[in-house]
Amino acid sequence: MSNSLWTDALHRLKKNKLALLGASFLILELMIFFLIPVLARLGYEAQDLELTFAAPSPVHWFGTDSLGRDLFSRVIFGGRISLTVGLLASLVSALVGVVYGSLSGFLGGKIDNSMMRIVDVLYALPFIFLVIILMVYFGRNFILLFVALGLTQWLTMARIVRGQVLSLRHKEFIEAANSLGLRQRDIVLKHLIPNTLGPVIVYLTLTVPSVILEEAFLSYLGLGIQAPLASWGTLIKEGVDVMDLAPWTLFFPAFFLSATLFSLNFLGDGLRDALDPKGARD
Amino acid sequence: MNPLLSIQDYKAHFYTRRGIVKAVNGITYDVHPGQTLAIVGESGSGKSVSQLSYLGLLPSPPLKITGGQVLFEGNDLLKMGEDQLRKIRGDKISMIFQEPMTSLNPYLKIGSQMIEPLVIHRKKSKKEAWKLATQALERVGLSRPDQAMESYPHEFSGGMRQRVMIAMALTTEPKLLIADEPTTALDVTVQAQILELLKSIQKENEMAMILITHDLGVVAGAADEVVVMYAGRVFETGSVDDIFYRSQHPYTRALLRSTPRLDQLEKELPVIPGSPPDLIAVTEGCPFYDRCSYQKEICKAEFPRESSSGANHKRFCHVEKIS
C-alpha cells in the first residue's frame, strides 16, 4: 500500500502525453535496433555496385547509398552506435559528475570552493576543439571518443549535484541524521544521494541527446566513427553530399536522429515535472 | 448604518489538475465603516483567499469566482473589470500582508514606492506626494522619516518594514484596510506596538479594517466583529464578546478551549482530534463533521443553514444547544 515518491512520479509521468510519446518511440526504437537484428539482414557493409543510389523499394526499404549499401541496415547500425555512444558517454559523465559534485557539496568550505573553481576553468575551455585536437593527435579511437564525449558533459552534472547537496545539507532531516549519531558515509549514501537522484535522472535524459548530437557533429567532420562503421552523423554527412541525387540518404538518418532527440527531450521534461516533489500534493 | 463591504454567498474555487479546490464555499458577512472585523481560521480555512480573490489579486485561472456578490459602497466588485478594480485597489481599499520583505520592492527606495499610489490614484505631483508620504511615515512612528524615505527595504527591521507598509497603505486614506496576518511574522513585543498603531489610525481616519489571523489573542484585543471560518465556510459571526463568551458553535468552542492562555493554568489542554480537511474532498455536509464531538446524521449530508444566537450573532450548525 506504499506510495513512494517513485511510484507517484511514474503515475504523473504516465499522464504526460508528450513524455509518453517520447518514451514509446524510444522503446520501439531500442527494440528494433537492438533486439531484432534480423531486420538488418542485408548487412550494413554489403555493397551492391549495380544498385547505387536506388530509391526506397520493397527490397531496400530506405533505398541504397553511394556504394549500394542498404540504407535501412545502415540506419539501424548507425543508430546502435549513436545510441550506445550517447548512453555510455552520458553514464560516464553522470558518474564523474555525481561523485565530484557530492563530494564538493558535502565537504563544503575551501575544498568546495577550489573544486568549483576547477569546474569553472574547465567550463571556459572550448571542449569540442579539445576533442578535435585529441582525436587528431591520438587517432580515432572508439573508446577515446566516448571518454572525450563523456568528459564534456560532467561539468554541468557536477554543478547540479553540488547545488542539490548544498541545499540538502542544511535541511533538518540531514541535521536529524547527524543528531541520531549516524555515520557520515551513511548520511551521504542513504540521505543525500537518493534525494539528488531526481535532477540527476532528468539531466541524464537531457545529456544523452547532447552527446549524440556531438558525436554526430564529430562524425560529420570526419573525426568520429570511421567507415565502414556508421553512425547517424556519418550517414548524414554522406547524405548531404548527395542530397540532390538521392534525398532519401539524407532524410532517413536525419529523421531518426531528430525524432530520437525530440523523444529524449520530451521524456526528460516529463521526468523533471514528474519528479518535482512540490507537485506531489499539487 | 449601511455596511461598507457586504459579502453575500460568495464562492471562489480553484480548478486544479487534482480537482476542484473549494477554497471559498459560500460566505456571507458585512463590514461596517470604522469597525474592525477579524476573520479567524486555520490553514485552508479560506480566510486569505476570501479577500485576495475578489480584489483580483489571485491568478485566474486557476481561480474562478463561481457565485455571490461582493458589494463595496453598494457596487458589486465581482462585476467590475480589471481597470475599475485597479482604481479601487490601493486607493479606497488597501492591503497589508504578512511578509513585509516580499511586499516591498528591494530595488527601489522606500520613498519611490510610497509616492506611487498618491501619484497614480490621487494625481498628486511627485513633490506633494513625497511630502505626504514623509508625513505618513512619521505618523506610523518612524523617528527619522526623511532618512527613511531615502532608504531601501533591507535596511529596516521586520517591525519597521511593517510600519512602512502601513504608511504606504494609508497614504490614500482608504475606507477599508485589509490586513492579512500583519503581525504573524513579528515578535510579540513588536506585534503589540503595531496593533496599537493600527487601532489609533483607525480611530483617526474612521477607517474599517478586515484583520485576517489565526491568533485568537490578537482577535480578542483588536476586533469589534468576528467571523470564524473553516474549510471555506463561515461557521459563526458576531461581536467579539459574542464569539468569545457566548459561542454556540462546536468548532469555535473547541478552538478557544484548546488554545493555551497566559492567564490560566491548565492541567491538560482539551484537544480537537484529526486535522483540517483536504479542500478537494469537501462534501455537501459540514466540513467539521469528522472532528466534531456533537456529530449528527444530518451534519454529514448537508451544510447547516444560518441560525441566530442573538442580535447580530449568527451561527451555522445543526446542533441545537451546545452545553
Place this chain on the structure above:
Amino acid sequence: MSKPQSPILSAQDLTVYYPLRSKGFLRAVDGISLNLYPGEVLGLVGESGCGKSSLGRALMRLHEPTSGTLSVLGTDFLSLKGSKLREFRRNIQMVFQDPYASLNPRMTVSDALSEPLRAHFRLTNQEITKKVAKTLEQVGLTEQARYKYPHEFSGGQRQRIAIARALVLDPKVLIADEPVSSLDVSVQAQVLNLLKEIQKNTGLSMLFISHNLSVVKYISDRIAVMYLGKIVETANRDELFEKPQHPYTQALISAVPIPDPKLERERKRIMLTGELPSAESPPKGCAFHTRCPWVVPRCLEERPKLKEDSSGKRAVACFEVGKRP
C-alpha cells in the same frame, strides 16, 4: 521543586559566534550558562534573533560552540570525537520545527525509525520491529503508518513521526526546537499534550524552545528568558508569571495577547520603545538598555551578570532589579 540533585545537562559560558564578512562576529549565543535537571521541562523563551535556536543546536553539537563547557550525563560532551561522539549522541535527541523538512522524503516511517537502532545497537530484525511498533504506539500512530512515506501524512502526524524517531533510542535528554510553531492551532494542542505525556511517563528531561510564551507556560516546570544571546531571567514557572523581575520579561508577558476580550480591553500594557537591535552590532553594556524603561547610566557601560537570588531558585541579570516594582 527542590534541586539538590545535580543537573543532567550543564552549560557554562557557552558562546556561538559566527564570523562576519566585515569585521567582527555575530554573537548568536553570548555567554550562556544553564542547567537542566533530571525529569524537568525547562522552557527557553525568546523572540526572533535572540539565539535560542543557535543555543539548541549548540547543545546538540549540530553546530559547534565557539567556547564554553557543556556537560551531559556527567560527560564532557564537547571533548567527544568520532565514534565516541556518535555513540554518545543517543542520549540527547532533538525534535525540529519544520515537520516537512525534518523527515527524509524518500524513507518510510519504518526505515526512519529502524535506521538509528541499527546504527547503535546489534538487534535482530524482530527486536527492531518490536521496538518500532512500541515507539509508534507511544506517539499515537498506528501500525499502518509503518510503510508510508512522510508526504502521506499531515503536519501534526509528521511531527509525531519526528518525535518517535527522537525517542526510539531512549534518550535521556530531549531538545524540542519550536516543535509546534509550524502546526495549525487546532493541532498544536495534540502535539503538546503528547510531549507532556511522554515526558511524564518516561521521566525524560526536556528543553522546550519556543517564542510562544503561552505554550511555554503550559508545558514547562522552569523557564529561562533569552534576549540577544543572553539569558536575562530564570525562575520556576509560577514564580516567573506571578512576579517577573526583569523588565524584558515584564514587557514580554505584558505583550502577549490573551483570548479574552474583556481582559484585553482592560489591561495596561508595558509598551517597549524602539526596535530589536541587530545581533551583528549589539548595544554596549546591557543588550536591553535601548528599549528598557528602567535604564540608568550604568546600563550603557556594564553588562549585568545573571545573579541568583538568596533562595537560589531564581536568577536575574539586571542592575535595577529590586529597586523597581
